[in-house]
Amino acid sequence: MIFLRYAVYRLLTMVMTLWVVSILIFVIINLPPGDYLSNQIAELRATGQAEGVAKAEFLRKEYALDKPLWQQYLIWVGFVPGPQGYSGLIQGDFGWSFEFDRPVSEVVGDALWLTVLVNVSAVLFVYIVALPLGVLAAARSKTWVDYSAAFVGYLGLATPNFLLALILFYYGNKYLGLPIGGMMDPSFEGQPMSWAKVQSVLLHLIVPTFVIGTSGAAAMMQRLRANMLDELSKPYVETATAKGLPPARMLTKYPLRMAFNPFVADIGNLLPAMVSGSVLVSVVLGLQTIGPSLLTALKSQDQFLAGFVLMFVALLTLIGTMISDLLLVLLDPRIKYGERAR
Amino acid sequence: MAPLISVEDLTIGFGASAPVVDGVSFEIPEGRTLALVGESGSGKTLTCRSILRILPGAAQLRSGKVLLAPENKDLLKISDRDIRDIRGNLISMIFQEPMRSLSPLHGIGDQVSEVLCLHRDAGRRDAKRSVMDMFDRVGFADPERTYRSYPFELSGGMRQRAMIAMAMVARPRLLIADEPTTALDVTTQAQVLGLIKDLQRQTEMSVILVTHDLGVVANMADDVVVMNRGRVMEAGPAAKVLSTPGHGYTRRLIAAAPLIPEVAKPANASGVADPILEMKSLRKTYKLRAGGWRKATSVTACRDINLSLVRGQTLAIVGESGSGKSTCARIALGAEVPDEGSEVWFHGKGADPLPVHDLARTERLRFQRQAQMVFQDPYSSLSPRMRIGATLTEPLEIHGIGDKQTRKEIAAERLKWVGLHKDMLSRYPHAFSGGQRQRLSIARALTLDPQLLICDEPTSALDVSVQDQILDLLEGIRDRMGLSYLFISHDLAVVSRIADEVAVMRQGVIVEQAPPDTLFYDPQHPYTKALIAAQPEPDIARPIDLALVAQGAGAPSSWPEMFRFDGQSAPDLRETSPGHKVRCHA
Numbered sequence: 001m002i003f004l005r006y007a008v009y010r011l012l013t014m015v016m017t018l019w020v021v022s023i024l025i026f027v028i029i030n031l032p033p034g035d036y037l038s039n040q041i042a043e044l045r046a047t048g049q050a051e052g053v054a055k056a057e058f059l060r061k062e063y064a065l066d067k068p069l070w071q072q073y074l075i076w077v078g079f080v081p082g083p084q085g086y087s088g089l090i091q092g093d094f095g096w097s098f099e100f101d102r103p104v105s106e107v108v109g110d111a112l113w114l115t116v117l118v119n120v121s122a123v124l125f126v127y128i129v130a131l132p133l134g135v136l137a138a139a140r141s142k143t144w145v146d147y148s149a150a151f152v153g154y155l156g157l158a159t160p161n162f163l164l165a166l167i168l169f170y171y172g173n174k175y176l177g178l179p180i181g182g183m184m185d186p187s188f189e190g191q192p193m194s195w196a197k198v199q200s201v202l203l204h205l206i207v208p209t210f211v212i213g214t215s216g217a218a219a220m221m222q223r224l225r226a227n228m229l230d231e232l233s234k235p236y237v238e239t240a241t242a243k244g245l246p247p248a249r250m251l252t253k254y255p256l257r258m259a260f261n262p263f264v265a266d267i268g269n270l271l272p273a274m275v276s277g278s279v280l281v282s283v284v285l286g287l288q289t290i291g292p293s294l295l296t297a298l299k300s301q302d303q304f305l306a307g308f309v310l311m312f313v314a315l316l317t318l319i320g321t322m323i324s325d326l327l328l329v330l331l332d333p334r335i336k337y338g339e340r341a342r
Numbered sequence: 343m344a345p346l347i348s349v350e351d352l353t354i355g356f357g358a359s360a361p362v363v364d365g366v367s368f369e370i371p372e373g374r375t376l377a378l379v380g381e382s383g384s385g386k387t388l389t390c391r392s393i394l395r396i397l398p399g400a401a402q403l404r405s406g407k408v409l410l411a412p413e414n415k416d417l418l419k420i421s422d423r424d425i426r427d428i429r430g431n432l433i434s435m436i437f438q439e440p441m442r443s444l445s446p447l448h449g450i451g452d453q454v455s456e457v458l459c460l461h462r463d464a465g466r467r468d469a470k471r472s473v474m475d476m477f478d479r480v481g482f483a484d485p486e487r488t489y490r491s492y493p494f495e496l497s498g499g500m501r502q503r504a505m506i507a508m509a510m511v512a513r514p515r516l517l518i519a520d521e522p523t524t525a526l527d528v529t530t531q532a533q534v535l536g537l538i539k540d541l542q543r544q545t546e547m548s549v550i551l552v553t554h555d556l557g558v559v560a561n562m563a564d565d566v567v568v569m570n571r572g573r574v575m576e577a578g579p580a581a582k583v584l585s586t587p588g589h590g591y592t593r594r595l596i597a598a599a600p601l602i603p604e605v606a607k608p609a610n611a612s613g614v615a616d617p618i619l620e621m622k623s624l625r626k627t628y629k630l631r632a633g634g635w636r637k638a639t640s641v642t643a644c645r646d647i648n649l650s651l652v653r654g655q656t657l658a659i660v661g662e663s664g665s666g667k668s669t670c671a672r673i674a675l676g677a678e679v680p681d682e683g684s685e686v687w688f689h690g691k692g693a694d695p696l697p698v699h700d701l702a703r704t705e706r707l708r709f710q711r712q713a714q715m716v717f718q719d720p721y722s723s724l725s726p727r728m729r730i731g732a733t734l735t736e737p738l739e740i741h742g743i744g745d746k747q748t749r750k751e752i753a754a755e756r757l758k759w760v761g762l763h764k765d766m767l768s769r770y771p772h773a774f775s776g777g778q779r780q781r782l783s784i785a786r787a788l789t790l791d792p793q794l795l796i797c798d799e800p801t802s803a804l805d806v807s808v809q810d811q812i813l814d815l816l817e818g819i820r821d822r823m824g825l826s827y828l829f830i831s832h833d834l835a836v837v838s839r840i841a842d843e844v845a846v847m848r849q850g851v852i853v854e855q856a857p858p859d860t861l862f863y864d865p866q867h868p869y870t871k872a873l874i875a876a877q878p879e880p881d882i883a884r885p886i887d888l889a890l891v892a893q894g895a896g897a898p899s900s901w902p903e904m905f906r907f908d909g910q911s912a913p914d915l916r917e918t919s920p921g922h923k924v925r926c927h928a
Binding site: 234235236238239240241242243244245246253254257258331332333334 | 394396426427428429430431434435437438439442443444445446447448449456457460461492494505508
């Protein structure tokens with residue numbers, strides 16, 4: 001019951017944070033002088049294409065870019081009616097992408113869900129790899145297990161992602177017949193969901209997951225190892241040993257549980273790091289995630305597209321943080337939500 | 343009687359260096375208590391841990407046998423699986439720090455019943471029943487609630503009871519208690535020792551008690567093994583070893599054990615003399631911040647404190663952890679701001695009195711030069727990354743005293759005062775023993791030529807013989823330099839040596855205040871009586887009176903009518919005879 005109350009409280013703070021983030025994003029996007037349309041108008045004027053100018057001017061009015069910034073912000077979020085009435089983020093209208101000349105929702109479209117898919121699988125990969133390796137490295141510290149885990153880890157950290165991607169594509173294709181590039185077989189694009197399509201997507205996911213997750217897994221493994229080593233020297237480990245617990249059970253029940261806190265707390269940090277880290281990888285691998293669109297949008301000051309993508313990443317981060325906060329409360333009885341134990 | 347365990351010629355070492363446990367042999371008879379006595383570094387802990395093979399990774403067992411009756415299996419040779427069957431089952435162990443020896447993330451019930459699930463293949467329900475029974479026996483008022491609670495919800499004494507329950511629940515034949523009460527208050531210590539004794543009587547198990555406190559030995563042990571630097575110095579029945587010690591080392595240990603003196607007559611009341619520090623109606627309330635759904639609450643750490651420290655004397659504040667004594671010290675030093683209406687006055691020599699909590703910047707700096715602090719834990723109060731020279735000259739730099747050369751000279755001189763050599767200036771703290779580090783802390787506090795030294799439990803982290811030396815040092819420096827001490831301690835025996843006036847605190851208030859002689863001649867408050875009774879003495883003929891301890895150490899609402907109070911409604915501190923104040927109803 002108290003937990004539920006805490007969850008609601010956490011959700012409310014998340015919404016507040018998201019609101020503050022939206023202000024920051026809007027300000028940052030508008031920091032460079034000019035916007036996409038004024039740049040375009042200047043260019044059209046210079047080349048003497050008057051009819052284009054008229055269309056651009058129309059769009060400027062349509063999207064309220066002629067209004068002062070603060071009004072633009074309110075219209076963008078949907079707090080006040082714009083030229084077409086209430087149509088902002090809150091109402092589910094993400095705006096118009098000038099670069100692609102289509103609504104933002106159409107531009108990002110499927111990419112949104114593919115982004116979530118790629119990154120969630122990368123996060124899972126990080127945890128699945130880092131957890132056993134980190135624990136093993138700590139339990140057998142300063143033996144060959146520890147050293148080889150560290151070696152593989154540092155190799156993963158040090159290899160540039162795109163290079164790793166190219167290498168994996170080449171060998172994966174040569175020996176395992178893994179597909180190269182894309183999120184699914186081209187024949188499935190735009191098709192309704194089917195078992196074959198899911199299979200194709202999963203097969204295409206293998207290499208990107210590995211590439212995006214490797215460095216994160218290496219870092220996480222080292223962190224877990226360090227935490228575990230700290231915990232292993234604590235007296236309660238001795239108590240557990242003195243009870244007669246077998247080593248594996250002792251390790252997983254006591255020190256791992258303690259070392260798990262930072263591990264869980266990292267979920268929130270991992271998501272944005274992956275999304276922004278995967279932009280370059282997505283470009284190299286030809287993944288239809290929102291990474292490439294974000295890159296183009298930022299380069300051409302396509303403000304609604306950029307704003308939306310950034311808001312989306314922020315949302316992912318906040319959801320990640322919230323999940324880790326809620327998990328921590330469930331995992332650690334010392335964290336008293338609601339009131340303090342006295 | 344047949345020995346349950348015999349340790350033969352045990353030798354343990356680290357790396358290539360000389361062994362830290364060297365040829366130790368002893369026997370533990372069935373159903374009796376063996377005390378393993380020694381100072382830190384004597385190898386007593388390694389010895390007792392080797393019985394269960396719980397040794398640090400770098401320790402090497404070089405030779406020896408640990409034979410367990412009846413089959414006389416060598417515990418050092420049997421397989422890992424076999425020793426796991428013995429751990430927690432036939433032989434169990436309790437540790438020094440109950441605060442850290444339980445996993446903070448698992449429920450007490452879970453951690454205790456795990457033993458039964460491991461060794462008895464008990465089902466959850468059966469295990470719970472036995473555990474609750476054990477909780478009841480170790481003195482938890484509400485076993486059901488304890489079963490569900492987490493370690494952080496219990497006090498130190500209660501956690502140690504939970505540890506004992508965990509060690510006892512499988513009915514072991516041997517309990518190894520490694521300094522089980524060192525981290526506890528005296529009154530709690532007395533109760534926990536009483537509990538171990540009771541349980542031993544009921545179950546007829548053997549106990550190995552590892553301790554540095556001969557008072558504890560006298561109260562608990564049948565046999566004693568005295569260890570020093572890895573070797574057995576003396577062994578024998580407790581009564582004999584304590585009354586007629588054969589070895590010089592044992593005699594030194596006994597001599598160093600602090601005692602509450604037998605006092606023939608009360609001290610003469612002295613008139614009000616020249617005070618250096620005055621605390622008037624001191625009160626400190628901590629507010630716990632509101633946040634989220636949390637309501638702001640407040641906790642009163644201390645209240646109604648009126649104390650004055652006479653120049654050149656020592657005022658001691660005695661109490662258990664959480665009694666508010668450290669808060670008082672911090673307020674006296676200006677490190678903590680008391681509530682509105684509290685006053686702290688510092689009377690510098692030949693200067694106007696300074697209100698400690700209402701000082702301008704320059705005055706504050708001047709006050710800080712005159713009042714310094716010696717901390718409890720010499721291991722964490724010196725920066726491990728600074729050379730001793732830098733640590734000692736830093737205060738001089740801050741206050742802009744002298745040039746580089748004079749600062750160095752002052753530092754060297756202070757080292758000499760505390761009995762260390764100036765060659766040590768270029769070393770780092772890790773190169774020093776605990777006692778030496780405390781000397782360094784004292785030297786650091788002395789660099790600025792203060793008039794007032796606030797000592798916050800300066801000896802409680804040290805061995806008895808070292809404690810003795812540090813107290814000598816503090817006394818000597820006080821008398822030579824005319825210093826005044828505000829001395830915080832939980833140990834009445836230590837205080838009896840050094841203090842001119844003692845204030846006993848409980849739950850944020852002073853319950854009794856008098857010169858030590860008066861206090862020990864005629865203690866009136868039940869809590870003071872409990873403190874005195876709980877002090878273990880190295881004399882087998884004078885065991886701890888547990889009934890007296892239990893009565894005084896309970897909650898204030900359980901005290902006799904005359905002293906009883908509840909929450910904020912404490913009676914006033916009354917002067918019952920000249921110089922002797924007791925908090926009681928008229």
